[in-house]
Amino acid sequence: MGSGTREKFDNPVVDWVDERLPIFTLMQREYGVFPTPKNFNYFWNFGAILMFMLVVMIVTGLFLAMHYTANTELAFDAVERIMRDVNGGWLMRYIHMNGASFFFIAVYLHIFRGMYYGSYKAPREILWILGVVIFLLMMGTAFIGYVLPWGQMSLWGATVITNLFSAIPVVGEYIVTLLWGGFSVDNPTLTRFFALHFLLPFVIFAVVFLHVWALHVTGSNNPLGIDTKGPQDTLPFHPYYTMKDTFGLIVFLIAYAAVIFFFPNSLGHPDNYIPADPLVTPAHIVPEWYFLPFYAMLRAITFDIGVPFTDIVIISAKLGGVIVMFSSILIWVVLPWLDSHPIRSAKYRPIFQKLILILLVDFIFLGYLGAEAADAKYFGIPVNYFGLAATAYYFLFFLVFLPVLSKLEKGREMPPSINEAVTSKGH
Amino acid sequence: MTDTADKADNENRRDFLQLTAAGMGAVGAVAAAAPLVNSLNPAADTLALSTIEVDISGIPVGESRTVFWQGKPVFIRHRTEEEIKEAQDVDVSALSDKQTDEERVQKPEWLIAVGICTHLGCVPNGSKSTEPRGEYGGWLCPCHGSHYDTSGRIRKGPAPKNLPVPKYEFISDTVVKIG
Ligand code: HEM
Ligand code: FES
Numbered sequence: 001m002g003s004g005t006r007e008k009f010d011n012p013v014v015d016w017v018d019e020r021l022p023i024f025t026l027m028q029r030e031y032g033v034f035p036t037p038k039n040f041n042y043f044w045n046f047g048a049i050l051m052f053m054l055v056v057m058i059v060t061g062l063f064l065a066m067h068y069t070a071n072t073e074l075a076f077d078a079v080e081r082i083m084r085d086v087n088g089g090w091l092m093r094y095i096h097m098n099g100a101s102f103f104f105i106a107v108y109l110h111i112f113r114g115m116y117y118g119s120y121k122a123p124r125e126i127l128w129i130l131g132v133v134i135f136l137l138m139m140g141t142a143f144i145g146y147v148l149p150w151g152q153m154s155l156w157g158a159t160v161i162t163n164l165f166s167a168i169p170v171v172g173e174y175i176v177t178l179l180w181g182g183f184s185v186d187n188p189t190l191t192r193f194f195a196l197h198f199l200l201p202f203v204i205f206a207v208v209f210l211h212v213w214a215l216h217v218t219g220s221n222n223p224l225g226i227d228t229k230g231p232q233d234t235l236p237f238h239p240y241y242t243m244k245d246t247f248g249l250i251v252f253l254i255a256y257a258a259v260i261f262f263f264p265n266s267l268g269h270p271d272n273y274i275p276a277d278p279l280v281t282p283a284h285i286v287p288e289w290y291f292l293p294f295y296a297m298l299r300a301i302t303f304d305i306g307v308p309f310t311d312i313v314i315i316s317a318k319l320g321g322v323i324v325m326f327s328s329i330l331i332w333v334v335l336p337w338l339d340s341h342p343i344r345s346a347k348y349r350p351i352f353q354k355l356i357l358i359l360l361v362d363f364i365f366l367g368y369l370g371a372e373a374a375d376a377k378y379f380g381i382p383v384n385y386f387g388l389a390a391t392a393y394y395f396l397f398f399l400v401f402l403p404v405l406s407k408l409e410k411g412r413e414m415p416p417s418i419n420e421a422v423t424s425k426g427h
Numbered sequence: 428m429t430d431t432a433d434k435a436d437n438e439n440r441r442d443f444l445q446l447t448a449a450g451m452g453a454v455g456a457v458a459a460a461a462p463l464v465n466s467l468n469p470a471a472d473t474l475a476l477s478t479i480e481v482d483i484s485g486i487p488v489g490e491s492r493t494v495f496w497q498g499k500p501v502f503i504r505h506r507t508e509e510e511i512k513e514a515q516d517v518d519v520s521a522l523s524d525k526q527t528d529e530e531r532v533q534k535p536e537w538l539i540a541v542g543i544c545t546h547l548g549c550v551p552n553g554s555k556s557t558e559p560r561g562e563y564g565g566w567l568c569p570c571h572g573s574h575y576d577t578s579g580r581i582r583k584g585p586a587p588k589n590l591p592v593p594k595y596e597f598i599s600d601t602v603v604k605i606g
Contacts, residue, residue, distance in 0.1 A: 156549065160570070163548040178464070182473045184498035184543075192467065279493060279500050281549040283569050299571070302585055316587050318546065374571040 030216055035234035036241055037222035039422050043117075044220070045248030046110035052249055053103045054208065058201050060096040061145075068148065070194035072187045075150035076275045094264040100142050101267045102256045104290035107135060115335075116356055118344030119221040125336040127214040132332045134207050139329075141200040142288065144193045147185075151272030152282050158185045158193075160285060164298075167319040184278060224421055225344030226414060233418040284373055292370030293363050297394070298325040299374060300387035324391060331398050339402040343411040351409050352402075359397050366390045478606030480598065483537065491554045493542060496605050500542035500550055501593060502566075503603070506577060511535045513564065514578035524589045528578045531592050539595050539603065540579035544568040546586035551575060566590070 006025050009015040018024040067086050069078040082089035111131070114120055120128035143161060147154045162179050166172040181188030219228065228234050235241070259266065267289060271282045287295050301321040306313040315323070331338075346353040369387045376383045415421035479496050483503055486492050491504035506514070514528040515535075532538055544551050551566035551573070552558040561567030561574035563582045568575075573584030580589040595605045 160547040160549070163546075177469060178467050180469075181467055182469050182498055183477075186498045188470065188473065278498060279495070279550060281569055285549070285570055317585055318587055 031242075032236065032238045034216070034237040035219070035228070035231070036237050037220055037228055037233060037418055038235045038240075039222050039224060039418050040220075040241070040244070041223050042248060043109065043113040043223075045245055045252075046106045046113065048245035049106045049249055049252050050103070050110060051208065053099060053106060054201065054204060057096065057099050057103065058205070060092050060099065061198070061201065063092050064096055065198060068194070070148070070191045072150060072190055072276070075148060075190060079149040091260075094260045098256065098259050098264060098267060100145065100288070101290065102252070102259075103138065104142070106252070107138060108290075111135065111332075112360065116346045117221055117223055118225050118339075118341075118346070120336045121339070121344050122336065123218045124214070124221065127211060127218060128336060129333055130207055130211040130214060132329070134204055134211060135332075136329065137200055137204045137207065139291070141197060141204065142290070144197045144200070146272075146288060147190065147193050148197060149272060150190065150276045152274045152276055152280075153269050153272040153285070155185055155276035155278065156281055156285050157287055158189065161287075162189075164318075164322045164325075167316065167322045169319070186278075221344060222418060223345060224347065224415065224418055226418060226421075229417050229419075286371055289367065289371075292368075293366035294325050294328060294370075296366040296370035296387050297328050297391045298322065299370070300324070300384060300391045302384055324395075328391075328394060331395075335398070335402075338398055338406075340406040341409060341411075343414070348412040348414050349405070349409055350412060352405055355397060355401050355405075359394065362390050362393045362397075366394070478604060480602055480604045482602055484601040488536075489556055491538075493554050494605070496541075496593065501605060502538070502540050502542045502554055502579070502590070504538040504540075504554070504577075506536055506538055510564065510577040514538075514576060514580075517576065517578075517580075522580060522582070524581055524587070526578075526580060526589055531578050531580070531589070533595075533597065537603070538577070538579060539605070540590035540592050542566075542590065544570065544573055544586055545581065545588040545590065546571055546573055546584070551590075 006018065006022055007028075009018055009024060014024055064082065067078065067082050067089060069075060079093070082093050084090075086092075114128060114131065143157075147158045162176055162185060165175045165179065168175060177183065179189070180186065181192060222228075269286060269288075274282075286292070298321040301324050302317050303320075304313045304317050305315040305320060341349065341352070343349050346356055366387065369383055369390065372383045374383075378386060415424070477497055479494065481492075481494050481503065483492070483505075486503060486505045488505050489507045489510075491502050493500045493502055495501075511528075517528070519525050519527050528535070531540075542550050542554070546568065547570065549568050549570035551568040553560035553566035553575075559567050561583075563574050563576035565575040565577045565579060565582075567573070568584065568586065571585050573586035574582045575586075575590055576582050578589075579592075581587070593605050595603055598604050
């Protein structure tokens with residue numbers, strides 16, 4: 001980092017510092033003149049939005065933590081006190097609570113952008129995998145955070161999800177007791193969850209740093225998915241993309257603020273305003289909306305897999321559901337190798353383009369199913385069967401369609417360069 | 428010995444030293460992590476709460492009481508004659524978790540079972556006679572619809588196992604010690 005030539009800065013103080021710690025040179029190189037493809041669309045805004053949201057979550061979380069108490073006797077009341085008595089406490093909490101939702105809105109769009117435009121392909125595999133790691137950490141952080149207010153959904157959501165680990169053969173029960181620090185989700189669980197909820201965002205921060213580092217090694221992909229070939233294809237990051245990112249961020253924040261101020265509880269579940277009661281399970285347990293597609297896949301597996309015509313069960317329904325749910329995300333790690341088609345962008349892959357749009361609809365449909373009661377029926381058919389079909393499409397897409405298309409799909413004709421594509425008419 | 432053989436020999440030794448050093452480092456890291464992870468296991472005071480004594484004289488026939496043990500609900504059900512008969516008459520080979528009623532109770536009138544659905548841990552309904560008890564007259568889990576019979580055995584739905592029977596003993600005719 002210290003090596004390389006350094007240009008002098010006009011301001012003598014800046015220059016004095018930069019000579020000793022070239023932080024201004026670094027910023028100038030990575031965010032000032034950094035060559036960026038000139039054809040970004042608005043899908044490229046979400047990275048900056050996500051960075052902003054991470055800072056928002058850390059700052060509001062820190063101040064909430066100053067008023068919060070991680071104890072089952074006190075936690076619910078502490079959060080109510082934040083809402084009623086702490087100066088501006090309601091605002092901090094609504095920013096944090098809805099911030100989690102908006103964080104996930106942004107990350108889902110960011111991930112889908114990556115899939116649609118083939119950003120996971122060489123040379124960006126590590127960049128992509130770091131993104132998957134961030135997503136997993138975010139899910140963990142949000143799940144644990146939701147336990148902190150110690151309402152009914154906090155307790156029972158935590159109970160159902162931690163119990164998933166009991167599906168693991170042999171060591172499952174032991175792991176669950178270890179997670180709980182007792183024999184049910186209780187005070188030891190809450191205190192350790194608070195400690196982890198405080199820590200994980202900083203771990204996320206560190207992985208984001210690596211993610212951005214990897215991005216700055218390979219440079220950004222773009223909607224055409226073709227490599228930049230020279231200065232005619234790029235623009236300096238500043239002022240072009242600092243401006244575009246700021247504009248996108250403001251639009252995003254308007255929507256976020258509208259929810260914070262006008263419908264702050266619309267994305268949450270009212271049962272979480274009932275204090276946790278270990279003797280009464282709410283009639284209908286649902287996770288937060290951003291977990292619903294995965295929850296639907298978990299519930300779709302209701303059958304044991306065993307040796308045919310015997311009672312021997314190899315994978316119980318419970319374990320099967322857990323495996324399916326975790327693999328639905330982990331499969332993204334190997335995406336760059338499942339899809340080895342030479343063309344990146346869906347724009348030039350007619351079949352891939354249709355299938356991935358169906359995948360999007362499929363995923364949203366799964367989210368919809370995840371919110372239904374387990375015994376609900378559509379047209380007299382149990383929702384489970386729909387869940388199973390949607391789960392099947394999800395895995396077929398990754399495990400069958402992508403490898404097959406990699407071999408067989410004929411792409412559309414590609415423009416020779418970004419510059420020619422965006423300057424010729426008809427774009 | 429020639430120069431090159433000497434060098435190769437040296438490299439082998441160096442590899443060996445590096446590998447053992449790294450190996451010892453890894454052993455040390457695991458040894459350091461073990462007590463930290465172990466601290467997450469139930470603490471002494473949590474374990475100390477692990478037995479309770481319950482007076483069961485006030486539970487009418489056909490009803491049950493839910494007591495709190497190790498942070499979990501435990502159902503103590505005073506079964507009726509029909510409920511006992513129903514539980515005993517079941518063809519065990521047709522059950523998914525095969526247990527006879529005799530294996531699950533010490534005194535036929537009293538069924539004692541942990542009130543945690545073996546699917547994903549919700550509390551099944553049916554302890555009060557006014558609650559829905561499912562198709563087998565025992566308990567019905569509201570979360571994903573598991574049905575339990577009057578012996579607390581899983582009969583229908585996603586749960587894999589019967590409601591677990593905790594360790595307990597009758598200290599007298601009216602007092603039972605759980606844990
Ligand atoms: C990746 C970033 C983060 C995410 C996704 C996240 C998510 C959440 C969620 C979903 C809740 C439950 C909100 C509710 O229903 O009330 C929550 C609560 C909480 N979070 Fe975070 N959080 C993040 C960062 C942080 C940080 C960095 C801190 C502390 C430094 C923190 C401290 C708290 C506290 C004290 C609560 C309980 C108060 C409350 O419920 O509003 N969070 N978090
Ligand atoms: S937790 Fe009881 S049926 Fe799922």
